[in-house]
Amino acid sequence: MQGRNMTRWRDPKKDPRQEKKSNLITPQGFDRLQGIHDHLSRVKRPQLSAKVGEAAALGDRSENADYTYNKKELNRVIARIRYLRKRLDELQVVDRLPADTGKVYFGANVTLEDDNGEELSVRLVGHDETDTGKHWISIDAPLARALLGKALDDDVVVAAPGGETHYVVTDIHYTNHDHQ
Missing domain, CATH: 1.10.287.180 (Transcription elongation factor, GreA/GreB, N-terminal domain)
Structure with missing residues (x-):
């Protein structure tokens, strides 16, 4: 029977929708x-x-x-x-900057470089603010979790569906909260 309430069973322990945001x-x-x-x-x-x-x-x-x-x-x-x-x-x-702005924390704008020399810029924001067009990613995303606490020139390894992806942190800055 097909219906809008008929979905496949998911193990609640492994279901990403059940993770605490x-x-x-x-x-x-x-x-x-x-x-x-x-x-x-x-x-x-x-x-x-x-x-x-x-x-x-x-x-x-x-x-x-x-x-x-x-x-x-x-x-x-x-x-x-x-x-x-x-x-x-x-x-x-979160309305103030972290004590150490040289490391990646919530609200950081981070520029990464992969093994091919391609750059990726992301901003770590809350779950309710994610925007793929602006490259704003949730603090709960795997990439954001891997970035937390990293400093300039640190290596970052992110598990992806196609295998591990390696990045190097090339820039970290925080946007002024008053003029965004």
């Missing part, structure tokens, strides 16, 4: 999540509630596509608001 976040990431929460709460939810009310007033709800669509969308927005409210309470904002 860190609750660290940059001030900018926290502000962004807070802004999304506020927009959904103050703008989107009232708009959808009004649309649902208008569609419900038209009569038969069982054949009213406008009502059905807006009701589903409203429930999705309410669930997202609830998730964000809970998540914002759990997060710990």
Whole structure:
């Protein structure tokens, strides 16, 4: 039987979705999540509630596509608001630089060079801020874990699906929290 709740069994001990995520976040990431929460709460939810009310007033709800669509969308927005409210309470904002800025810690911008001489620049951010387009990786990612505590010219070995990847740390810097 196929269905949306039918998935293959995964061992909970080995399932990456079950791993505990860190609750660290940059001030900018926290502000962004807070802004999304506020927009959904103050703008989107009232708009959808009004649309649902208008569609419900038209009569038969069982054949009213406008009502059905807006009701589903409203429930999705309410669930997202609830998730964000809970998540914002759990997060710990990291708003100061580490004592040793010569090593890789949360919030660091790191430039790496692989064995072929190709450069890769990443920023270590919280789970909620990851952005592949900007090369912002989660502090929980295997590469980020391998980088933590490393200094300039340190070798980094990362286990990848295609085998181990070797990097050398060529630059570490931290972005000014006020001007990002």
